[in-house]
Amino acid sequence: MEKVSPSRYVHFEKDRCTACYDCVRICPTRALRFRDQAPRLRAGQCIGCGECIRVCSAGAVRAATCKPEHLDRDQISVALVSPVLYSQFPGVHPETVLQALRQMGFRHAVDMSYFLEMFQFATEDYIRRNRKKEESPWPIISPVCPVIVRLIAYKFPNLLANILPVVRPLTVMIREVVRLLNEKYDNPEQPFHLYYIVPCLTKMEPGGPFLKDSSYEVRALGFNDIFGDLRREICKVPWNAPLPDFFDYETTVSSLIWGSSGGETADLKIEDSLAVSGLKECMSYLEKIEMGLFREMEYIEFRTCTEGCVGGILTATDRYLAKRDIQQTILQGGIERRVTRSEFLRFYQEGRFAQKNSLSDMRRIFGVYEKALSLEKMAEIYRLLNHINGKNCAACGAPDCRTFAEDVVRGEACAEDCLELRAREKK
Amino acid sequence: MPDILFEKSFQINKKDFVHAGEASISAKNLLKSLQMDAGMIRRASICAYEGEMNVVMHGGEGHLALAIEKNRIILEISDNGPGIADTEMAMKKGFSTASDKFRELGFGAGMGLPNMKKNADEFELSSRLGEGTRVRMAFFTDAAV
Ligand SMILES: Nc1ncnc2c1ncn2[C@@H]1O[C@H](COP(=O)(O)OP(=O)(O)OP(=O)(O)O)[C@@H](O)[C@H]1O
Ligand SMILES: [Mg+2]
Numbered sequence: 001m002e003k004v005s006p007s008r009y010v011h012f013e014k015d016r017c018t019a020c021y022d023c024v025r026i027c028p029t030r031a032l033r034f035r036d037q038a039p040r041l042r043a044g045q046c047i048g049c050g051e052c053i054r055v056c057s058a059g060a061v062r063a064a065t066c067k068p069e070h071l072d073r074d075q076i077s078v079a080l081v082s083p084v085l086y087s088q089f090p091g092v093h094p095e096t097v098l099q100a101l102r103q104m105g106f107r108h109a110v111d112m113s114y115f116l117e118m119f120q121f122a123t124e125d126y127i128r129r130n131r132k133k134e135e136s137p138w139p140i141i142s143p144v145c146p147v148i149v150r151l152i153a154y155k156f157p158n159l160l161a162n163i164l165p166v167v168r169p170l171t172v173m174i175r176e177v178v179r180l181l182n183e184k185y186d187n188p189e190q191p192f193h194l195y196y197i198v199p200c201l202t203k204m205e206p207g208g209p210f211l212k213d214s215s216y217e218v219r220a221l222g223f224n225d226i227f228g229d230l231r232r233e234i235c236k237v238p239w240n241a242p243l244p245d246f247f248d249y250e251t252t253v254s255s256l257i258w259g260s261s262g263g264e265t266a267d268l269k270i271e272d273s274l275a276v277s278g279l280k281e282c283m284s285y286l287e288k289i290e291m292g293l294f295r296e297m298e299y300i301e302f303r304t305c306t307e308g309c310v311g312g313i314l315t316a317t318d319r320y321l322a323k324r325d326i327q328q329t330i331l332q333g334g335i336e337r338r339v340t341r342s343e344f345l346r347f348y349q350e351g352r353f354a355q356k357n358s359l360s361d362m363r364r365i366f367g368v369y370e371k372a373l374s375l376e377k378m379a380e381i382y383r384l385l386n387h388i389n390g391k392n393c394a395a396c397g398a399p400d401c402r403t404f405a406e407d408v409v410r411g412e413a414c415a416e417d418c419l420e421l422r423a424r425e426k427k
Numbered sequence: 428m429p430d431i432l433f434e435k436s437f438q439i440n441k442k443d444f445v446h447a448g449e450a451s452i453s454a455k456n457l458l459k460s461l462q463m464d465a466g467m468i469r470r471a472s473i474c475a476y477e478g479e480m481n482v483v484m485h486g487g488e489g490h491l492a493l494a495i496e497k498n499r500i501i502l503e504i505s506d507n508g509p510g511i512a513d514t515e516m517a518m519k520k521g522f523s524t525a526s527d528k529f530r531e532l533g534f535g536a537g538m539g540l541p542n543m544k545k546n547a548d549e550f551e552l553s554s555r556l557g558e559g560t561r562v563r564m565a566f567f568t569d570a571a572v
Binding site for chain 1: 433455457461476
């Protein structure tokens with residue numbers, strides 16, 4: 001029988017469900033089946049893309065949420081802030097947003113863009129050093145969007161080798177923040193609570209491999225979880241607010257660009273790159289890369305959400321308005337990097353970008369494994385499909401006839417669930 | 428003759444650029460769900476795609492047929508288009524009759540057929556003017572080599 005367990009990304013409210021099957025049909029990993037009046041999720045197969053939430057007009061699919069719990073003064077809670085957050089408050093300086101988070105009760109609010117710039121240096125470095133080598137699989141694929149990494153592990157495992165083997169910016173950030181916190185607070189009894197503030201269902205990896213080298217729990221907090229409170233606090237930030245934080249990563253408005261599709265590659269100093277956004281487009285490009293296309297391309301930025309992270313499912317501001325504001329800001333101020341090459345090299349030499357996950361680790365962490373189909377089973381699937389002569393009606397509860405046939409052959413569904421087959425049987 | 432364990436054919440529509448590549452993607456996904464040798468799938472996918480694009484661009488109505496044997500797969504891409512006048516010439520790197528319109532789209536480097544030959548373990552091109560073209564390729568799993 002199929003395994004049904006709760007997902008860490010989404011949950012379904014049976015009472016609101018109108019049985020339209022839209023979520024079942026849209027799921028890119030075919031993780032949903034409609035059974036007993038409700039969508040059932042094969043949680044291990046869910047990559048957290050949020051398409052089911054977007055498509056459900058009844059509001060029956062919800063993002064798993066989290067509430068900040070450690071905001072009172074005697075706790076050390078740290079907000080790790082994705083620069084996409086600034087795009088939610090056009091015209092407000094990033095420093096003001098960080099200050100408002102501190103007013104909300106976070107002891108520290110740390111901007112991530114410093115680490116994104118570090119990561120950019122590491123990307124350029126990797127590409128320059130490997131450009132001439134034949135064995136590197138081209139194009140290199142950005143590891144920044146975790147949904148894409150999961151999608152690749154699940155549907156395109158052969159392309160795992162194309163993913164840039166550099167630690168993701170969040171991981172580098174967590175390591176550095178924890179190191180600095182330990183330096184500042186020398187009371188080992190006092191736990192730190194790290195909250196990563198994100199625009200999408202999750203930027204967390206299942207099992208959190210970055211936790212390997214720290215004992216601190218990092219939780220993801222959606223923009224929508226804090227938007228109202230944060231907006232109120234922003235209004236209260238005095239114009240001459242002191243900056244009480246010892247994390248002195250001065251924040252510039254140009255970090256806003258990271259929220260838009262193309263933000264990662266815009267200032268990347270390599271020869272050729274592309275930026276692709278939107279789940280459908282990303283899948284079609286990944287298919288093409290598998291067919292041997294784009295081998296001349298050095299780097300491809302993929303973002304699951306259309307227009308990039310400003311289109312994240314948990315954002316509060318319209319993605320196109322946010323995009324316009326970002327473009328206006330960047331046009332006025334240009335893009336500047338704060339991190340210098342020598343700073344980067346120091347980090348690099350200390351091994352802070354060292355990728356600890358091998359390809360097989362990645363497979364284990366991100367991948368979902370279905371047993372291979374034998375040739376006999378494959379032949380059976382096509383035999384069944386010929387009988388069904390299907391119109392992908394989904395009445396059986398599977399998203400399409402091909403998936404249904406595979407379910408039957410794998411012993412996870414009964415042929416009688418198909419209206420077409422049942423009608424034939426009667427004749 | 429080794430036994431064919433599984434066969435499947437996919438249609439390729441003449442001049443249908445919107446759906447060009449779909450037959451190869453279907454064939455590739457079929458091989459993937461059988462979890463056959465990854466390197467072999469990669470090589471076969473590249474060849475299937477080049478072959479399919481040739482049918483769409485230069486050929487006529489066509490088919491991509493996939494046959495799976497114990498340790499190898501056979502791809503046969505055929506069409507009923509205009510055929511090739513000089514197959515030896517067509518195999519030369521850089522030879523192409525693609526129109527300017529296709530060149531603007533990034534095709535017509537004259538590398539398709541040579542690339543297929545390079546990636547396949549066996550390669551055979553046959554064509555008759557006015558009748559059509561057929562490319563037959565075999566790929567061995569690493570285990571079989
Ligand atoms: N199926 C076909 N029908 C008719 N002519 C063909 C067919 N396949 C190839 N050709 C001829 O052979 C030539 C060389 O093919 P090849 O695939 O090597 O290059 P191309 O298709 O022109 O360019 P590229 O594949 O690099 O985009 C073509 O230009 C065309 O004249
Ligand atoms: Mg060609």
